[in-house]
Amino acid sequence: MQGYNFAYLDETTKRMIRRAILKAVAIPGHQVPFASREMPLPYGWGTGGIQLTASLIGADDVLKVIDQGADDTTNAISIRSFFARTAGVRTTTHTDAATLIQTRHRIPEIPLRDDQIIVYQVPMPEPLYRLEPSRAVSRRMHAMADYGPMHVKLYEDITRFGRVAVSYDHPVVVNRRYLMSPSPIPAFDNPKLHRMPALQLFGAGREKRIYAVPPHTDVVSLDFEDRPFNPIRAPHRCALCGAEHSYLDEMVIDDRGGRMFACSDTDYCASYQAREA
Amino acid sequence: MAYVAVKGGEAAIAAAHAWLARVRRGDTRLSAIAAAQIVAQLGRAVDRVMAEGALYDPQLAAMAILQAQGDLIEAAFLVRAYRTTLPRLIDSDPVDTAAMRTQRRISAIFKDLPGGQRLGPTTDYTHRLLEFDISAVAAIKPDAPKADPDPAIAATLPRATDLLGAESLIEGEVPSLNEPIDLTMSPLAFPASRDERLQALARGDEGFLLALGYSTQRGYGHTHPFVGELRMGAVGLRITPPELGFAIDIGDIILTECQMVNQFAGSKTTPPQFTRGYGLSFGHADRRAMSMALVDRAMRAEELGEDVSAPAQNVEFVLSHCDNIEATGFVEHLKLPHHVDFQSELETIRAMRREAQATKGAAPDEADNAGL
Amino acid sequence: MSVLLEARHISHRFGRTLALDDVSLTLRRHEILAIVGESGSGKTTLLNMLSGRLTPQSGDILYYDGHAATSLRVRGERAVRTLQRARWGYVAQDPRAALRLDISAGGNIGARLMASGARNYDDIRAMAARWLEAVEIDVDRLDDWPRTFSGGMLQRLQIAATLVTDPELVFMDEPTGGLDVSVQARILDLIRSLVRRLGLAVVIVTHDIGVARLLADRLIVMRRGCIVEHGLTDQVLDDPQHPYTQLLVASVLPV
Ligand SMILES: Nc1ncnc2c1ncn2[C@@H]1O[C@H](COP(=O)(O)OP(=O)(O)OP(=O)(O)O)[C@@H](O)[C@H]1O
Ligand SMILES: [Mg+2]
Numbered sequence: 001m002q003g004y005n006f007a008y009l010d011e012t013t014k015r016m017i018r019r020a021i022l023k024a025v026a027i028p029g030h031q032v033p034f035a036s037r038e039m040p041l042p043y044g045w046g047t048g049g050i051q052l053t054a055s056l057i058g059a060d061d062v063l064k065v066i067d068q069g070a071d072d073t074t075n076a077i078s079i080r081s082f083f084a085r086t087a088g089v090r091t092t093t094h095t096d097a098a099t100l101i102q103t104r105h106r107i108p109e110i111p112l113r114d115d116q117i118i119v120y121q122v123p124m125p126e127p128l129y130r131l132e133p134s135r136a137v138s139r140r141m142h143a144m145a146d147y148g149p150m151h152v153k154l155y156e157d158i159t160r161f162g163r164v165a166v167s168y169d170h171p172v173v174v175n176r177r178y179l180m181s182p183s184p185i186p187a188f189d190n191p192k193l194h195r196m197p198a199l200q201l202f203g204a205g206r207e208k209r210i211y212a213v214p215p216h217t218d219v220v221s222l223d224f225e226d227r228p229f230n231p232i233r234a235p236h237r238c239a240l241c242g243a244e245h246s247y248l249d250e251m252v253i254d255d256r257g258g259r260m261f262a263c264s265d266t267d268y269c270a271s272y273q274a275r276e277a
Numbered sequence: 278m279a280y281v282a283v284k285g286g287e288a289a290i291a292a293a294h295a296w297l298a299r300v301r302r303g304d305t306r307l308s309a310i311a312a313a314q315i316v317a318q319l320g321r322a323v324d325r326v327m328a329e330g331a332l333y334d335p336q337l338a339a340m341a342i343l344q345a346q347g348d349l350i351e352a353a354f355l356v357r358a359y360r361t362t363l364p365r366l367i368d369s370d371p372v373d374t375a376a377m378r379t380q381r382r383i384s385a386i387f388k389d390l391p392g393g394q395r396l397g398p399t400t401d402y403t404h405r406l407l408e409f410d411i412s413a414v415a416a417i418k419p420d421a422p423k424a425d426p427d428p429a430i431a432a433t434l435p436r437a438t439d440l441l442g443a444e445s446l447i448e449g450e451v452p453s454l455n456e457p458i459d460l461t462m463s464p465l466a467f468p469a470s471r472d473e474r475l476q477a478l479a480r481g482d483e484g485f486l487l488a489l490g491y492s493t494q495r496g497y498g499h500t501h502p503f504v505g506e507l508r509m510g511a512v513g514l515r516i517t518p519p520e521l522g523f524a525i526d527i528g529d530i531i532l533t534e535c536q537m538v539n540q541f542a543g544s545k546t547t548p549p550q551f552t553r554g555y556g557l558s559f560g561h562a563d564r565r566a567m568s569m570a571l572v573d574r575a576m577r578a579e580e581l582g583e584d585v586s587a588p589a590q591n592v593e594f595v596l597s598h599c600d601n602i603e604a605t606g607f608v609e610h611l612k613l614p615h616h617v618d619f620q621s622e623l624e625t626i627r628a629m630r631r632e633a634q635a636t637k638g639a640a641p642d643e644a645d646n647a648g649l
Numbered sequence: 650m651s652v653l654l655e656a657r658h659i660s661h662r663f664g665r666t667l668a669l670d671d672v673s674l675t676l677r678r679h680e681i682l683a684i685v686g687e688s689g690s691g692k693t694t695l696l697n698m699l700s701g702r703l704t705p706q707s708g709d710i711l712y713y714d715g716h717a718a719t720s721l722r723v724r725g726e727r728a729v730r731t732l733q734r735a736r737w738g739y740v741a742q743d744p745r746a747a748l749r750l751d752i753s754a755g756g757n758i759g760a761r762l763m764a765s766g767a768r769n770y771d772d773i774r775a776m777a778a779r780w781l782e783a784v785e786i787d788v789d790r791l792d793d794w795p796r797t798f799s800g801g802m803l804q805r806l807q808i809a810a811t812l813v814t815d816p817e818l819v820f821m822d823e824p825t826g827g828l829d830v831s832v833q834a835r836i837l838d839l840i841r842s843l844v845r846r847l848g849l850a851v852v853i854v855t856h857d858i859g860v861a862r863l864l865a866d867r868l869i870v871m872r873r874g875c876i877v878e879h880g881l882t883d884q885v886l887d888d889p890q891h892p893y894t895q896l897l898v899a900s901v902l903p904v
Contacts, residue, residue: 038357043606148764167621186621224770
């Protein structure tokens, strides 16, 4: 695009971000501060993920962007077209054809490979922020591995509601050390974080943090031995493809309470339909 | 659901943009506004966008205001997103506001002072009566003053606070030995030094600064403020290219500076001195510079051994929330689809209700009618 | 009895105030040591240094862990935090500052267990219930919020929340300070019986000679940041040597 560098960001900024990525990979789950730039998309709309993607993407990459699991949600379209415009790279909706996947709120259903990178958009990188609003204090808590309060919260949930009342952004412990927000993915997706062959990068633009889960790293969802982590999905089949184990969107189809359930991962749904046909 | 339509999102976005363009242009029987008109006639809006956009360029700010339909936060955002891609060629020398060619310079702590009080082009003493005859607003009296009638006089006004400084009645300004931190190149970290704090405030949201400054006056972190001096005018911007080794003038910028004089610190053994709060803004922006000075002083509470309890004194709270580009993005991102998370909330709440009802047994439950 | 904790030549200033002036002391296992002295004499400051909540400007605190003694400074902040989470405990004067009022009583008691790795919900809950009983609070208050508790109950809850990890060393700063006299007596009784039963080592700060006499094996008298007298409790109280201690003892009306 005229007047702008390849993939929008200037090369100095990209190098700065890559250094933060390297540090993040070296300390799995630890939030690395970085000098987040203003992007032409608003904060909270994926600026962290976009900066990661911009600093990683090369001319040969094939980019997939999803939001809520779907390639054709408005913000996914907007980000994909941003890179098509500023980097001229190929884009795809097929998970297995992508080298780089930027996502908001979901992990694709099919397992990712070690030649892929997944970039998560993160609104609130600090998993402790509801318990401790001061980042100066929460950083100390990470340094001291003072994670008891997080378990106390789970204890309270079970005591009050009979189960853990966190259904998305369920905190995880990475590599037996750092407590980490997996970004607001449904708890259903948490198990996919564990020992994933692909490199997982998390970018929070407004909060100016980058963190990472290197390939094949242990990622454990917080729970109790006798109340194991137990994510739930809508107990239905996908109305479009018939898949039984995918994460489903619920759609209201009439004003008499009629509901339809369909895969949130649109690429998975389409290929499942093709396979079954 | 239309905005996450399973197909056609792309077309929907294109249509939305086309519609927006039409709304932005408005009634085509009226002539379109030129950016130059905005620079000339909506100067305060341009100043605010330059300050919050953190880029001194009236022309760009005016274009942004036009593109944003006069939404100043949106305009500042456009400016910021452009600014971030500009190469950083050189740092300017620190501007010397003492050498400002002042159009306006007032002090509330002295009845008169060398050089006198100069009101300048202020609305302070206007009666806020809506002028129904628009031609009266546009009219210029032939004898109306202009900026810099005599630059020689305008540039030699001593700072009111220096008059206090001569007697050591006010704390000295200690020049910093370190290079100041550049907030756009390194992320804010806490505890934040004063240079970081002032930078963040300088581009902070005017409404937020105003409210916080106001709160200190109402008792939440009171600092007993006086306007030592408020000055506005043109300051020369100089750079020293390493290959030249001497400073060269590259132009003028208009700045507003506020030196707030506040309650004194000291003890029986340390002679008491007034303390300072500092505010500086691009353009003519009294409200902004004054609010900034109040908040700057409030955030010095800990350094000056005062109790830290009010919101304006909480450095992390103030700095983390003063940037309106960050704030508006995150507030407005709630418009983005969140149905995946909401779906998992739905399933969780349904499961909890099932369990609660099973526990209650067959007993009738009023919650049954809540209908989730 | 072997030494558990030792302070060597601790000095500390706050601005121009010399809060501690070359203080040394030792604490043995299972021993109860009281620190008495007038207001502002440095008792709380000393307690905060001993418990690793403040780092002295000079001098060392040594903790005898098994057989080796290591200074807290050398152990580092993280190791000290680990000690504070389980093997040490701290009972503050104001339970409201120490407890989390938006967390149930059970959650408050379980907090230290969870902070030191307990991951079985039912066990944690059972333990919390046992401790609630041990401090004489009705078990059916387990899921109640502390803000519905009385002052005395809050202090007992704090004691339960501290002792639940079975610490070997507990620091207490005026644990009965904010309570009225009748409640004080009950809490003191409770502390005395728990401390003996669990074989705790305790450093307790108090300005109440009566509390010291009731609980402590040994006594330290502080004045203006210095230890002016120390010894076995009965010895010091019955036969005070230092004029300041004499004044202190004399000012207490015989019970
Ligand atoms: N954070 C602090 N900043 C400045 N001075 C302090 C601080 N903490 C304590 N001091 C000073 O240190 C001295 C010792 O205080 P300390 O709180 O240890 O006394 P104390 O014996 O516990 O008194 P009390 O019985 O009233 O609780 C006092 O002069 C106090 O004013
Ligand atoms: Mg005290």
